[in-house]
Each structure stands twice: as structure tokens, then as C-alpha cells.
Amino acid sequence: MKNKLNITIVGLGLIGGSLAASLKNVYGTKVSIVGIDNNARVLKQATQAGFFSEVSVLKKSKMIKKSTVVFVAAGIDSIPLLFEELGKIDFEKKIIISDVGSVKAKVFKQALKKLPTTFDFVGGHPIAGTEKTGFQNLVPGLFQGKPVFISGTRARKESVSFIKKIWKSLGSSVYSITPEEHDKIFAYLSHMPHVLAFGLNSLTRKNLSRSKIVKYGGTSYKDYSRISNSSEDLWSEIFLSNRKNLINGIKDFRKYLDKLENLLKHDSKDKIQKHLKS
Amino acid sequence: MKNKLNITIVGLGLIGGSLAASLKNVYGTKVSIVGIDNNARVLKQATQAGFFSEVSVLKKSKMIKKSTVVFVAAGIDSIPLLFEELGKIDFEKKIIISDVGSVKAKVFKQALKKLPTTFDFVGGHPIAGTEKTGFQNLVPGLFQGKPVFISGTRARKESVSFIKKIWKSLGSSVYSITPEEHDKIFAYLSHMPHVLAFGLNSLTRKNLSRSKIVKYGGTSYKDYSRISNSSEDLWSEIFLSNRKNLINGIKDFRKYLDKLENLLKHDSKDKIQKHLKS
Numbered sequence: 001m002k003n004k005l006n007i008t009i010v011g012l013g014l015i016g017g018s019l020a021a022s023l024k025n026v027y028g029t030k031v032s033i034v035g036i037d038n039n040a041r042v043l044k045q046a047t048q049a050g051f052f053s054e055v056s057v058l059k060k061s062k063m064i065k066k067s068t069v070v071f072v073a074a075g076i077d078s079i080p081l082l083f084e085e086l087g088k089i090d091f092e093k094k095i096i097i098s099d100v101g102s103v104k105a106k107v108f109k110q111a112l113k114k115l116p117t118t119f120d121f122v123g124g125h126p127i128a129g130t131e132k133t134g135f136q137n138l139v140p141g142l143f144q145g146k147p148v149f150i151s152g153t154r155a156r157k158e159s160v161s162f163i164k165k166i167w168k169s170l171g172s173s174v175y176s177i178t179p180e181e182h183d184k185i186f187a188y189l190s191h192m193p194h195v196l197a198f199g200l201n202s203l204t205r206k207n208l209s210r211s212k213i214v215k216y217g218g219t220s221y222k223d224y225s226r227i228s229n230s231s232e233d234l235w236s237e238i239f240l241s242n243r244k245n246l247i248n249g250i251k252d253f254r255k256y257l258d259k260l261e262n263l264l265k266h267d268s269k270d271k272i273q274k275h276l277k278s
Numbered sequence: 279m280k281n282k283l284n285i286t287i288v289g290l291g292l293i294g295g296s297l298a299a300s301l302k303n304v305y306g307t308k309v310s311i312v313g314i315d316n317n318a319r320v321l322k323q324a325t326q327a328g329f330f331s332e333v334s335v336l337k338k339s340k341m342i343k344k345s346t347v348v349f350v351a352a353g354i355d356s357i358p359l360l361f362e363e364l365g366k367i368d369f370e371k372k373i374i375i376s377d378v379g380s381v382k383a384k385v386f387k388q389a390l391k392k393l394p395t396t397f398d399f400v401g402g403h404p405i406a407g408t409e410k411t412g413f414q415n416l417v418p419g420l421f422q423g424k425p426v427f428i429s430g431t432r433a434r435k436e437s438v439s440f441i442k443k444i445w446k447s448l449g450s451s452v453y454s455i456t457p458e459e460h461d462k463i464f465a466y467l468s469h470m471p472h473v474l475a476f477g478l479n480s481l482t483r484k485n486l487s488r489s490k491i492v493k494y495g496g497t498s499y500k501d502y503s504r505i506s507n508s509s510e511d512l513w514s515e516i517f518l519s520n521r522k523n524l525i526n527g528i529k530d531f532r533k534y535l536d537k538l539e540n541l542l543k544h545d546s547k548d549k550i551q552k553h554l555k556s
Contacts, residue, residue, distance in 0.1 A: 077547070127496040147494055175494075185494060188482045193498040196474045198554040199534040203527065204466045206556075216425055216453075216463060218405040220471040223501035236550040243542050249481065250539045254532060256477040261528050264521050269355070272514040276476040278484075 008034040008067040010058065010082055012046050015100050015129065016073030017138030022170045024051035025140050034063045037135075045135045058085055065092050069163070071124075072099040076237040079107055083114035096120045096159045102129070102186065103241040104179035108152030120159040123152030125182065126172060127190075131229040144171035152179040187245035194235050195250065197227035286312040286345040288336065288360055289352030290324050293378050293407065295416030297349060300448045302329035303418050312341050315413075323413045336363055343370050347441070349402075350377040354515045357385055361392035374398040374437045380407075380464065381519040382457035386430030398437040401430030403460065404450060405468075409507040422449035430457040465523035472513050473528065475505035 005027055009016045012035050023031050035052040037043055046055045054063040064070070072082055079101065086097060097119055101107045104123050111121040128146040130137070148167040153160050164174045177185075201224065204213055217225065239246055256275075263272045283305055287294045290313050301309050313330040315321055324333045332341040342348070350360055357379065364375060375397055379385045382401050389399040406424040408415070426445040431438050442452045455463075479502060482491055495503065517524055534553075541550045 127494065130497065146496075149494075173493075185486060185490060188478075188485055189491070189495050189499045192478060192481065193502055195535075195538065196478060196502075197498070199531055199538075200466075200470060200474060202534060202554070202556045203470065203530050206530075207466055208463060212463060213467070215451075216405065216427075217467050218424075219408065220475070220505045221467045223505060224471055224474075227498045227501060232551045232554040236547050236554060239538075239542060239550060240545065240547060243545075247539055247542055250535050250542075252481050252484075253477055254535055256480060257473075257528050257532055257535075260473065260477075260517075261525055264517060264525055264528075267518065267521075269514050269518055272517060273510045276480070276510040276514060278480045 005031040006034075006063075006067045006069075007031060008036060008061075008064050008070040010036040010070060010072045010086075011074030011078075012037040012042050012135045013073060014133050014135070014137050014139075015126065015142075016071070017046070017049075017135040018128070018140065018142035019071060019073060019100070019170075020046075020051050021049070021138050021140040022143055023166075026169050032063075032066075034061055034067065036061060036064070042135050049135075049138075058082070064089060067091060067095060068093055069096045069098060069166070072097065072101075075234060076101050076103060076106065076241045080110045080114055083110055087114055087116050087119065094118075094120065094159075096122055096155065096163060098122045098124050098163050100124055100126055101241075102190065102238045104149070104151040104182040106241045108179045111152065112154060117154075120155035121153065122150060122155050122160050122163040123179065124163060124167070125149040125151060125186075126167070128172075129230075131226050133231045133234065141171070143167065146172050148172040148174050149182055150174060150176045151182040183242050184245050187242055187249050191238060191242055191246050192249045192253065194227060194230060195239070195246070196253075197224045197230075198232070198235070200224050201228040283309040284312075284341075284345045284347075285309060286314060286339075286342050286348040288314040288348060288350045288364075289356070290315040290320050290413045291351060292411050292413070292415050292417075293404065293420075294349070294351030295324070295327075295413040296406070296418065296420035297351060297378070297448075298324075298329050299327070299416050299418040300421055301444075304447050310341075310344075312339055312345065314339060314342070320413050327413075327416075336360070342367060345369060345373060346371050347374045347376060347444070350375065350379075353512060354379050354381060354384065354519045358388045358392055361388055365392055365394050365397065369397075372396075372398065372437075374400055374433065374441060376400045376402050376441050378402055378404055379519075380468065380516045382427070382429040382460040384519045386457045389430065390432060395432075398433035399431065400428060400433050400438050400441040401457065402441060402445070403427045403429060403464075404445070407508075409504050411509045411512065419449070421445065424450050426450040426452050427460055428452060428454045429460040461520050462523050465520055465527050469516060469520055469524050470527045470531065472505060472508060473517070473524070474531075475502045475508075476510070476513070478502050479506040 032053040035046045035055045126148045310331040313324045313333045404426040
């Protein structure tokens with residue numbers, strides 16, 4: 001990339017912060033990053049981190065206008081309002097808005113509704129979250145070797161290519177997919193795993209003391225605890241935003257449990273084994 | 279321990295094999311271990327491993343009679359027959375039978391039923407399994423830092439102390455607990471996690487192609503895959519052996535899913551968040 005990259009990241013949590021750190025690692029002085037957040041503590045942390053050219057709340061940013069790409073890395077529920085605010089900015093160059101949200105159909109719908117048609121939109125989703133949140137937990141190489149989905153685009157071909165190129169330069173494998181297929185796949189690969197982990201931990205907390213859980217939990221339980229340490233705030237938004245697919249997943253899961261319960265009641269080891277393998 | 283330890287391990291899978299390797303590591307020439315299995319391939323592997331004084335099928339062992347402790351490390355379903363066979367052996371010294379099974383009430387019941395009253399029985403359960411099985415996957419330090427439950431005993435005090443001492447010498451933390459409490463706790467901390475992981479993977483395989491699962495799965499999904507790679511043969515036995523507690527767990531889990539589904543249908547983020555935290 002010949003010219004200096006001017007990138008804005010709106011939302012400096014784990015993903016936004018890691019994206020800034022990763023871009024700075026790869027592009028060094030060739031990238032200028034504006035960091036936007038509405039939390040004073042986060043803005044202070046971001047200023048201290050030193051990889052931003054400007055750190056600001058959205059309405060007060062002076063440099064955002066110079067951006068060629070804005071990555072929205074905020075919670076799903078804040079996206080409509082952020083798109084509206086971004087739509088009012090008089091960007092100096094043709095602008096590409098992208099995002100990192102865990103659901104894609106809803107975000108794309110909002111982009112079509114809220115962003116001016118002169119803005120290019122390229123939806124994205126890096127599969128790189130952890131159970132941690134917040135700028136203080138950022139990981140500079142977080143996207144290295146991780147899949148990134150490009151999903152839901154209303155943009156010139158070169159804008160789509162440009163976003164893909166950025167992710168590839170951070171070491172990610174980039175896939176294109178429709179928002180509908182994305183949301184169906186991740187209902188199973190990410191949202192249901194979180195539903196089950198939150199559920200198991202709720203059940204366990206109701207039945208066992210905290211000290212027993214900590215002392216006695218084996219490897220399998222610890223994996224669940226890790227997942228269910230994810231933010232309930234973030235995940236309740238994701239669950240609601242992918243409601244239809246998730247309800248289907250829950251229905252299917254209930255069938256699985258019903259059948260297992262029935263087999264357990266009738267003592268059939270072979271059938272249980274077959275059911276587990278199904 | 280002043281005298282030479284004479285220990286027999288019946289069932290040379292991941293746990294039995296790791297127990298043998300760990301004992302040899304800690305006691306060296308002060309321990310003599312007899313390895314029993316009914317699978318010719320496993321017996322060959324065990325012979326090659328070199329830490330057994332004798333490797334044999336149960337009925338042909340010449341040295342088992344000299345044992346002071348027999349650890350039964352076989353699948354839950356084989357335990358009744360193994361106890362019966364062990365009961366027929368004319369041990370030279372007062373014998374302690376112990377085990378490593380994942381459920382304790384059923385094993386203890388079988389011990390009371392099948393073992394002669396002249397035999398001491400000390401039930402045990404190291405929380406140290408992995409998704410792998412088999413002698414070839416043994417880990418010499420597997421029990422280091424892991425909890426071990428002593429649960430269900432019909433034995434002299436010194437026999438219970440002796441078994442505890444062995445586990446402690448391998449680096450384990452030893453807890454005493456009734457079989458009933460053990461089985462309730464592990465329905466939540468181990469058996470339900472396996473039910474959910476098997477269920478999620480069944481659901482996923484039905485809805486997504488294998489290549490998509492492998493390419494797109496994030497960290498949370500990978501944790502589930504690891505757990506559900508456990509042996510269906512082993513786990514269907516465990517599930518059945520702890521049927522009552524597991525059915526209660528499944529019922530509670532279904533309630534959790536029902537409530538979540540209902541909240542998702544009525545669009546209430548605050549309530550979902552509260553439910554996830556509950």
C-alpha cells in the first residue's frame with residue numbers, strides 16, 4: 001500500500017484494541033489510527049498505549065474525516081446509532097465502513113438503512129474473541145491464523161478487496177459468505193456453545209458451592225467455565241441479534257436431551273452410544 | 279514406605295497406564311507392578327513400556343497373589359465381573375482393592391456385593407482424564423496437582439490411609455466424600471459437560487459440513503470438540519451408572535433452555551443478561 005493508511009477504529013474493546021495494535025505492528029509509521037470510544041477510562045488507556053494518532057469521543061474527533069476506512073468494533077446494539085453518526089461525517093475521501101460484529105444479517109440491514117449510499121460498506125467478522133473483554137486485554141497478534149468472514153457488502157469491488165487485504169496482512173484467512181449463511185453457521189459454532197456454557201454454569205452454581213466447583217472441577221468443566229466467563233452483556237446482545245437461528249438450535253438441542261433422557265430411563269447402552277455418535 | 283510395594287493394576291488404559299508410569303517414576307525399584315489387561319495389543323505395549331514386573335491376563339497372572347493393593351482401572355461395566363474374579367484369588371497378604379471409576383455409588387455397591395469381607399475396599403476417583411484413551415496415551419505425571427476422591431470404603435483405617443498416601447505421593451490432593459455426594463457433584467462437573475459437548479457436536483454435524491466445522495470453528499467450539507472426542511463407549515457407561523443424577527441435570531438444563539427461548543422470543547435484553555448470570 002503506497003499511501004499512508006488512515007484508519008479509524010470505533011470501540012476500543014478487546015477486538016478494537018487488538019486491531020489497532022496489530023495494524024501498528026504490521027504497518028508501523030505507514031498507518032495512522034484514530035481511536036474512538038465513549039469511555040473516559042478506555043480513552044486514557046488508549047492514549048497511554050501509544051499507537052493512536054488521535055484518541056477521542058466520536059463527536060469531538062478532528063482527524064476522523066481523513067480516514068479511508070472506519071472499523072466499527074462496538075457492541076451490536078450500539079451499531080445503528082454509530083452508523084447514523086458516522087453518516088453525518090463529511091469524510092474527505094471515499095469512505096469504507098466495516099465492522100467486526102458477531103452477527104451479520106442485522107448489521108448489514110442497519111448499514112443499508114443508516115449509511116448514506118455514497119459510503120461503501122463491507123461487513124466483517126474475525127473469529128478471534130476470547131472470554132476476556134476490554135482494551136486492557138488486547139492481544140497484538142490476535143488475528144494471526146484466524147478466519148475472518150467478509151459478509152454483507154454494498155461497496156465497490158476495490159473496497160471489498162481493500163478490506164480483505166488488510167485482514168490478510170494481519171495473518172488472517174479471509175472467507176466471503178452471505179450474512180444469512182454466516183448467522184446460521186455461527187449459531188452452531190459460537191452462539192450455541194455460549195448458551196450451553198452459560199447454562200451449565202448456572203446449573204452448577206445452583207447445585208454446588210463455589211469452593212467445591214473451584215476445587216473439584218476437571219479439565220472439561222474448566223473449558224466451560226472459561227467460555228461462560230464471557231460478558232453476559234455482549235452475549236445477550238448477540239443472542240438476540242441472531243434470535244431465529246438460536247431458537248432453532250435450542251429446539252434441536254432439546255430434542256437431543258429428550259432422546260438421551262429417554263434412553264437413560266430404558267437402560268440401553270448401545271443406543272446411548274449410537275446417540276452420542278449421531 | 280519401608281517394604282517393597284506390590285501393586286497390581288487391572289485395566290491398562292489411559293488411567294491405568296498413567297498410574298503405573300507415575301508409580302514407577304516416584305518409587306523406582308521400591309515398587310513392583312503387575313499389569314493386567316485382556317487385550318493382546320495392550321499387553322504387548324505394556325511389556326514394551328518396561329515398568330511392569332509381570333504383564334498378563336487376569337487368570338494367568340502368577341504374581342498378582344503377592345499384591346498388597348489392586349487398582350481396578352477398567353470400564354464401569356466390567357467392574358462387577360472383575361470384583362468377582364479378584365474375590366477368588368488367594369492373596370498372600372491382607373489385600374486392599376481400590377478403583378479409579380468415574381461413578382462411585384454403583385462401584386461401592388458392587389464391592390460390597392462381590393468382594394469377600396476379608397478384602398478391604400477403598401473406592402477412588404482421580405479427576406485426571408483427558409479426551410484420549412488407551413495405554414499409548416499415558417502421561418507419567420497425570421495425577422500431579424489433580425484432585426483424587428476417596429469415596430465408598432469398607433476397610434481398616436490404615437488401608438484407607440495407605441491408599442491416600444499413594445495418591446499424595448503422586449502429587450494429588452486427596453478428598454474424602456460419600457459416594458452419593460460424589461455422584462451428584464460429578465453429574466454437574468463432569469457428566470453434564472460431556473452430555474452437552476456430545477450434543478453440540480451432534481447438532482453441528484447435522485447442520486454443517488465437516489470442512490466448514492474445521493475451517494470456521496473458533497476457540498469456544500474447539501473446547502467442545504475436544505471434550506466430545508472422548509470415547510462414547512466409556513461415557514455411555516458412565517452416564518448409565520449415574521443415571522438418576524444425570525436425568526435431574528438434564529431436566530434442569532431443559533428448564534434453562536425453555537426460559538432462554540422464551541426470553542429470546544420476547545426480546546428482553548436485561549432479562550436475558552440476568553438469566554445468563556443466574
